[in-house]
Amino acid sequence: MQDTLAKLEQLNRPRLLIRAAKAGATEYARDQDLRRHISHHSLPQYSEALSYLYELENTVDQQRRNGSAAYSIVKHVDLLIAMLGEAQLLRATQSL
Numbered sequence: 534m535q536d537t538l539a540k541l542e543q544l545n546r547p548r549l550l551i552r553a554a555k556a557g558a559t560e561y562a563r564d565q566d567l568r569r570h571i572s573h574h575s576l577p578q579y580s581e582a583l584s585y586l587y588e589l590e591n592t593v594d595q596q597r598r599n600g601s602a603a604y605s606i607v608k609h610v611d612l613l614i615a616m617l618g619e620a621q622l623l624r625a626t627q628s629l
Contacts, residue, residue, distance in 0.1 A: 537580050537583045537584050537587070537620075537623070538583075538620055538623065538624070540587055541583070541587070541616060541617075541620050546594065546613070550606075550609060550610060550613060551613065553610045553613075554610055554613030554614045554616075554617055555617060557610065557611075557613075557614040558614050558617035558618050558621065561614060561615070561617070561618030561621070563576065563618065563619075563622065564576070566611075566614065566615055566618065567582060567615055567618075567619070569611065569615075570585075570586060570589060570611075570612065570615055571585060579619050579620075579622050579623035579626060580623055582615075582619050583616060583619040583620060583623060586612055586615050586616045586619060587616065589612055590609070590612040590613060590616060593605070593608055593609045593612060594609070597609060
C-alpha cells in the first residue's frame with residue numbers, strides 16, 4: 534500500500550493538471566467515477582485500484598509527452614481525479 538501511495542507522491546505532472554485534479558477530487562464518487570476506468574462487476578480494493586489507475590495514467594502521460602493525437606486532457610484529468618480519490622480513501626482506511 535505504501536509503495537502505491539509513494540508512487541503517487543512522486544508523480545511529476547504539470548501543475549495545471551494537478552490543480553484541476555485536486556479540485557475534481559473533492560467531488561469524487563467511487564462507484565460512479567472509478568467505473569469509467571475499471572469495468573469489473575465488483576470494484577477492487579483501494580490499493581489495487583490505485584495501482585491499475587497509475588498504469589493507465591502513465592500511458593496517457595506518455596501520450597501527452599509524445600504529442601500524440603490520441604491524447605485527451607479530459608481523460609488525463611479524470612484519471613488523476615480517480616487516483617487522488619482512491620489515495621484519499623486508502624489513507625482513511627489506514628488511519629482506522
